[in-house]
Each structure stands twice: as structure tokens, then as C-alpha cells.
Amino acid sequence: MANDFEKRPTAKFGDVEFQRGQGGEVHQVAGGDVPTLTTQQGVPVADDQNTLKAGARGPSLLEDQHFREKIFKFDHERIPERVVHARGFGAHGYFEPYESLSDITSADLFQRAGEQTPVFVRFSTVAGNMGSPDLARDVRGFAVKFYTKEGNWDIVGNNIPIFFIQDAIKFPDLIHAAKQEPDRGFPQAQTAHDNFWDYMSLTPEAMAMVMWIMSDRTIPRSFRFMEGFGIHTFRFINAEGKSTFVKFHWKPKQGMQSVVWNEALKINGADPDFHRRDLWDAIQRGDYPEWEARLSAV
Numbered sequence: 535m536a537n538d539f540e541k542r543p544t545a546k547f548g549d550v551e552f553q554r555g556q557g558g559e560v561h562q563v564a565g566g567d568v569p570t571l572t573t574q575q576g577v578p579v580a581d582d583q584n585t586l587k588a589g590a591r592g593p594s595l596l597e598d599q600h601f602r603e604k605i606f607k608f609d610h611e612r613i614p615e616r617v618v619h620a621r622g623f624g625a626h627g628y629f630e631p632y633e634s635l636s637d638i639t640s641a642d643l644f645q646r647a648g649e650q651t652p653v654f655v656r657f658s659t660v661a662g663n664m665g666s667p668d669l670a671r672d673v674r675g676f677a678v679k680f681y682t683k684e685g686n687w688d689i690v691g692n693n694i695p696i697f698f699i700q701d702a703i704k705f706p707d708l709i710h711a712a713k714q715e716p717d718r719g720f721p722q723a724q725t726a727h728d729n730f731w732d733y734m735s736l737t738p739e740a741m742a743m744v745m746w747i748m749s750d751r752t753i754p755r756s757f758r759f760m761e762g763f764g765i766h767t768f769r770f771i772n773a774e775g776k777s778t779f780v781k782f783h784w785k786p787k788q789g790m791q792s793v794v795w796n797e798a799l800k801i802n803g804a805d806p807d808f809h810r811r812d813l814w815d816a817i818q819r820g821d822y823p824e825w826e827a828r829l830s831a832v
């Protein structure tokens with residue numbers, strides 16, 4: 535049979551006439567009353583049901599860009615759970631400077647007092663898996679994303695001002711030590727096991743943070759009563775090119791509050807979602823939490 539697409543038999547579905555391939559398969563035709571499917575780049579897709587083939591019986595051709603895009607998207611529909619900070623909860627809000635910081639930075643969001651920049655803040659525990667309880671004794675993440683006129687700007691933070699390690703090559707070891715024991719899969723969301731203490735005993739620079747972890751800071755009353763620390767030292771540059779080293783510190787206007795261990799155990803049992811429920815409920819009733827940013831030059 536001639537390889538002439540125009541001469542192939544057609545099939546009618548409603549008012550639309552589809553052409554058939556040599557195997558009798560229906561070929562979609564974009565346009566008319568049929569909404570046009572497009573690729574992710576917006577190119578109309580003529581046929582979403584047949585892969586481009588070399589000849590009537592194949593093989594399938596990798597040059598069928600739409601086929602590869604469809605499979606690629608399918609393969610990525612499930613995002614694997616994060617290793618750290620898997621359990622988090624966030625809210626939208628805004629950042630508003632009390633005064634212009636143009637003396638130390640040319641970043642647009644700090645130029646004008648009273649001008650609001652949209653932000654998204656994500657609070658998290660570090661070690662626990664997705665379904666772990668909120669009141670676990672753990673460091674809390676405090677990640678802020680600014681949607682500035684100059685682009686999106688992220689500042690990760692924790693609710694503790696220092697960090698376990700200085701060198702990123704130690705991070706996988708630290709987290710393997712903090713997560714559940716590999717041979718039994720528990721304890722989850724907490725570091726009360728030998729692996730962790732073995733690592734800590736061999737890592738002197740982590741000891742200051744361990745002391746913070748054993749304090750009330752790691753069983754906060756809720757996200758609304760937590761401080762946030764950028765930890766890293768950032769470099770601000772003003773319009774004249776002058777540098778200033780700066781640290782970020784978020785102070786809750788609600789005050790800083792924690793629970794005691796006995797309360798944490800009961801809350802975890804009664805309501806493992808206590809922190810996220812608290813933030814949700816507060817926002818629903820219009821009791822919006824606020825933090826003041828302290829940018830200290832160092």
C-alpha cells in the first residue's frame with residue numbers, strides 16, 4: 535500500500551473525522567471542535583495515541599519528542615520523599631521593612647519602608663518522615679521564600695542559631711546517624727539511638743548544637759512561637775559597592791514558648807498534627823502570626 539497518509543481510510547467520532555494508520559489505528563487530528571493538546575512548550579500535538587514509527591510496523595522512533603515528553607512527565611509524577619525536612623507545613627504572608635536598608639544593601643525588597651513583598655514560609659522537623667508526629671524532639675526548619683521584584687530569593691533557617699557541621703561532606707553521615715537505625719527502621723523522628731551518639735561522640739564541633747537540642751527549643755509549643763535563624767553569615771552590598779556581613783534572626787511577636795517533655799508526649803499521642811493544626815486554626819480565625827526580622831551586622 536502506498537505510504538500516503540491522505541489516502542488512508544478514516545473513522546468518524548461525532549462530527550470529527552479521524553484518519554487511520556496502516557494497522558487500522560485511529561490517528562487524532564488537532565483542530566476543529568477538538569481542543570488542541572499541546573506539548574509543554576506549547577506546540578500543538580496532532581496525535582497523542584500513536585508513537586512515531588519507522589514504517590508501518592515500527593520500531594518506535596526516539597525522535598518522537600512528544601512521546602518522550604509524555605513518558606518523562608509520567609515517570610516524574612511521584613516526587614520521592616525528602617531525606618531531611620520531609621515533614622513540613624507552611625503559609626503565605628508578606629515581608630514589610632520598618633525602614634530602608636539602602637545603606638547596607640541594594641536588594642530591592644529592602645529599599646522602601648512599608649512596602650510589602652509576598653513571602654512563603656515553611657516550617658519543618660528535620661529527622662522525621664512524612665507521617666511523623668509534630669512534637670518530636672528535633673530541630674525545626676524555618677525556610678523563607680521572598681517573591682521579590684528581582685526574582686525569588688530563599689533563606690533557609692533553623693530554630694537554633696548554630697549548626698552541627700562546618701563541612702558539607704559530613705552531611706550524609708550526620709543525617710544517616712540521625713535518621714532511624716538502618717537494621718530496624720526505628721526510632722523514627724528522634725535521635726534516641728546509638729548510631730546518633732556514636733557519631734556525636736566522634737564529632738566535637740557538633741557538641742554545641744547537641745546542647746541546644748537538649749533544651750526546650752526542640753519541643754516548641756507551635757510554629758507560631760518559634761524563632762528562626764539564618765545561621766549562615768550573608769554578605770550585603772550597597773549601591774556604592776560597600777560590603778556588610780549580616781545575620782538573619784526572626785523573632786516571633788507572639789513570644790517564644792515551648793512545652794515540657796511530659797506535655798509533648800501527651801500532645802503527640804492525642805494529636806500528631808498539633809503544630810500544623812495550630813497554624814491552620816490561627817490563620818482561619820484571623821489571628822495572623824508575625825515575626826520581626828533582626829538583621830544584625832557582624
Ligand code: HEM
Nearest residue numbers: 616617619656675676677690691692697701702705764765
Ligand atoms: C552542610 C550543611 C547542610 C547541608 C549539606 C544541607 C542539606 C540539605 C538538603 C539536602 C536538604 C533537602 C532538600 C530537599 O530535599 O528538598 C535541606 C533542606 C533544608 N535545610 Fe539544609 N543543609 C545544611 C545545612 C543547613 C543549615 C545550616 C540550615 C539552616 C540555616 C538548613 C536548613 C534547611 C531547611 C530549613 C531545609 C528545608 C527547606 C524547606 O522547607 O523546603 N540546612 N538541607
